[in-house]
Amino acid sequence: MQSMKHLEALQPKVTWLWIVVGFTACCIIVTKWTSLRRGARKFWLRRQGYLVGHNGAAIPEITGESRFLRFNKGYELSTQASLTAGNDPCLIWNGDRPEIILTQPEHVKEFYSRKAKEHRKPTNACMGHYFGRVMGQCAGAVNGDLWRSIRAVFDPHFSHQCAKAFLDPMRREFARWRGELPAVPGRPDFVVEALEACRILPFKIIALSLYREVMTDEMFDELLQLNVVHDKVLLATWFGSRERSSWYNKLPTMAKKNMDQFEAEWEAYNLKAVRIATEKGIACPVKDMYQEVKKGTIGTVNWLQTIDEILFANLDVTSAILAFLLINLAMNPEVQAELREEVLAQTREANIGDSDDVFERYLQRSDTLLEYTCMESTRLCPAVWFTLPEYATEDLWIGGYRIQAGTCFIIDWARLNTESPIWKKSSSTSSEKGEKQQQNLGKTFRPQRFRDLSPLDYRWSMLRFGFGARKCIGKNFAVLLMKGFLLEVLAGYRLEIDGPPPPSGGWGATNVELRNDRFTVMPRQRVRFYSLAG
Numbered sequence: 114m115q116s117m118k119h120l121e122a123l124q125p126k127v128t129w130l131w132i133v134v135g136f137t138a139c140c141i142i143v144t145k146w147t148s149l150r151r152g153a154r155k156f157w158l159r160r161q162g163y164l165v166g167h168n169g170a171a172i173p174e175i176t177g178e179s180r181f182l183r184f185n186k187g188y189e190l191s192t193q194a195s196l197t198a199g200n201d202p203c204l205i206w207n208g209d210r211p212e213i214i215l216t217q218p219e220h221v222k223e224f225y226s227r228k229a230k231e232h233r234k235p236t237n238a239c240m241g242h243y244f245g246r247v248m249g250q251c252a253g254a255v256n257g258d259l260w261r262s263i264r265a266v267f268d269p270h271f272s273h274q275c276a277k278a279f280l281d282p283m284r285r286e287f288a289r290w291r292g293e294l295p296a297v298p299g300r301p302d303f304v305v306e307a308l309e310a311c312r313i314l315p316f317k318i319i320a321l322s323l324y325r326e327v328m329t330d331e332m333f334d335e336l337l338q339l340n341v342v343h344d345k346v347l348l349a350t351w352f353g354s355r356e357r358s359s360w361y362n363k364l365p366t367m368a369k370k371n372m373d374q375f376e377a378e379w380e381a382y383n384l385k386a387v388r389i390a391t392e393k394g395i396a397c398p399v400k401d402m403y404q405e406v407k408k409g410t411i412g413t414v415n416w417l418q419t420i421d422e423i424l425f426a427n428l429d430v431t432s433a434i435l436a437f438l439l440i441n442l443a444m445n446p447e448v449q450a451e452l453r454e455e456v457l458a459q460t461r462e463a464n465i466g467d468s469d470d471v472f473e474r475y476l477q478r479s480d481t482l483l484e485y486t487c488m489e490s491t492r493l494c495p496a497v498w499f500t501l502p503e504y505a506t507e508d509l510w511i512g513g514y515r516i517q518a519g520t521c522f523i524i525d526w527a528r529l530n531t532e533s534p535i536w537k538k539s540s541s542t543s544s545e546k547g548e549k550q551q552q553n554l555g556k557t558f559r560p561q562r563f564r565d566l567s568p569l570d571y572r573w574s575m576l577r578f579g580f581g582a583r584k585c586i587g588k589n590f591a592v593l594l595m596k597g598f599l600l601e602v603l604a605g606y607r608l609e610i611d612g613p614p615p616p617s618g619g620w621g622a623t624n625v626e627l628r629n630d631r632f633t634v635m636p637r638q639r640v641r642f643y644s645l646a647g
């Protein structure tokens with residue numbers, strides 16, 4: 114009887130104990146939810162024989178959340194992978210999805226050599242719902258027949274012929290840009306922040322290529338206004354963590370307000386451009402592409418998001434690429450002098466004959482120092498740290514590890530482009546044993562190297578416009594943009610680094626600003642322009 118009473122007295126305490134234990138367990142599960150799911154997935158994958166090598170060893174793994182780190186801590190992630198895995202492929206997690214980082218040409222070759230046409234991009238690039246609203250339906254994010262249809266609509270306007278025909282407007286914009294540089298009257302030199310100087314120029318040129326004469330100064334100002342909202346949208350796209358959830362995006366947040374505003378204004382802007390082009394009878398690619406939307410070849414959303422991708426999303430990439438061109442030449446006066454000599458030889462030839470013809474031929478040649486300089490700068494200073502994820506539809510063996518179909522791969526762009534043995538050079542100096550020394554010149558700016566290399570030599574050692582079946586839409590324009598830009602700069606100016614030169618070969622954490630509000634590698638370097646006219 115007495116013990117019954119004792120038990121009854123204990124009951125409330127026991128109930129409370131269970132509540133506390135239950136609550137603590139719930140908290141642990143909620144806070145560790147992603148880790149628990151990762152653990153369970155890893156366990157299951159290894160049980161199936163994935164993520165392990167022939168000898169049973171697990172693939173090296175690094176810590177961190179790839180979804181964000183690959184954008185705002187790209188250098189640190191790359192270093193961590195190098196220290197942990199050496200040259201092996203390396204595992205990282207994006208939420209509860211495994212991703213494999215590739216850094217070596219032989220592994221990139223293994224990935225792309227088998228059924229690359231069947232490779233796919235994951236839904237919303239594994240970035241979540243908010244990304245989907247701004248770019249989930251653009252050319253770069255979709256697959257299969259839809260992707261082929263979008264490319265069929267956009268590609269004809271970015272062909273080699275179109276880029277060539279666009280040289281005159283491009284050159285007019287270069288001249289206009291040069292006229293707006295901050296030259297000081299009576300002084301032969303001035304200083305610019307490289308990235309700032311290259312910010313609007315490519316945006317204007319690509320906008321002109323899309324809208325042609327519809328792109329008046331007023332329309333361009335409107336576009337710049339739209340870019341202000343778009344910047345806020347991109348900030349939430351790349352770095353917003355809650356914005357990954359479709360539920361959260363139903364709430365009346367500032368990110369949602371910005372997205373709604375941009376979506377509405379972007380559609381209105383493009384329909385206005387189509388109307389103006391139609392009324393005035395202006396030839397305009399955006400208008401032609403819209404005819405395909407009306408025919409049902411692609412959806413309105415594919416049309417709008419791909420124009421957005423080409424214009425806004427590429428803005429940071431192309432301006433960083435131009436800025437690195439200035440910085441690399443300013444840091445390498447000998448290459449700069451040799452290239453200027455080549456450029457001035459064209460100017461002299463142009464003074465004798467038909468100048469447009471001479472420049473056009475020069476810009477299109479692929480065996481010039483100008484071409485090699487653009488290639489070398491993009492090789493050494495890629496504008497993003499890691500490529501967006503892509504997966505194979507069949508199981509693969511990469512670097513000796515078995516990887517399940519559907520697992521995403523990302524490429525460490527800078528390591529691939531600089532560490533391959535192809536960039537090493539045998540030196541004639543021999544060691545005591547008489548062996549030839551190998552000097553790694555991968556991190557050195559040496560455009561002339563391309564004179565001795567055929568594209569096949571560096572097929573898997575250099576990523577520029579894409580490896581697989583899908584390539585950059587804008588590659589023809591990008592190449593002419595870079596070359597035309599250098600032609601304009603070098604014919605008028607000598608470049609020097611302003612202030613102490615960055616410590617190492619033109620690239621690396623020490624001279625690259627790692628802004629956490631951009632997905633690209635942002636160089637921070639001032640460059641001094643000396644007018645050659647005196």
Ligand code: HEM
Pocket residue numbers: 252253254264271319422423424427430431434491577578579580581583584585586587588590591592
């Ligand atoms: C030097 C500057 C540029 C570089 C290095 C570059 C590089 C790349 C790369 C590596 C890809 C990914 C290909 C893949 O999926 O494997 C890509 C895709 C793309 N690029 Fe570029 N790009 C540049 C400039 C441009 C420009 C100026 C435009 C616009 C005219 C552009 C438009 C696009 C589009 C729309 C895609 C998605 C293509 C698709 O997946 O079908 N890019 N670019």
